[in-house]
Amino acid sequence: MTERNEGVVGRQPGRRAQGELEAAVLTALRSASRPVTAAYVQERLGQGLAYTTVVTILTRLQAKGAVARQRAGRAFEWTAVADEAGLAALRMRRLLDAEADRETVLARFVTALLPDDEKLLRGLLAQQPEDAQG
Structure with a gap:
C-alpha cells in the first residue's frame, strides 16, 4: 500500500506554498523597528530554516524591489520596502512585463x-x- 499526499498537488509534505516564505520574511522585517540582519530574520522565523535559505529569500526579495539592504560591517541589514500586498503587486507586474x-x-x-x-x-x-x- 502506498501513501497518498493529501496536500497540494506537486508539493512535498511539509513544504511551504510559493510565496509563503517570502511573506513570512517580509512580516519579520516589517515587525522590526530598524534594519535587521539575516540572522535576526532567521531567529524570528524559527522553523529550522538554514541561514543560507533566509539570505536567498532576502536576495530574491531585493531583486523584486520588496526589500532594501545596507552594509553594516561585514554583513547586510535589511529593511522591507513593500508589504505582502506590494509583493503580490510586484509579482503581477513582472508577469505582465513578460508578455508581448x-x-x-x-x-x-x-x-x-x-x-x-x-x-x-x-x-x-x-x-x-x-x-x-x-
Missing part, C-alpha cells in the same frame, strides 16, 4: 475578475490623476 501583448492580457484579466473586484478596480483607476494613468 499587454493589451490582451490586461483585457482578459479584467474580464476574468469577479464583478465586485472589477468595480473595485474601476474605482481605483478613476481615483488616479490623469497624468498617472498614462
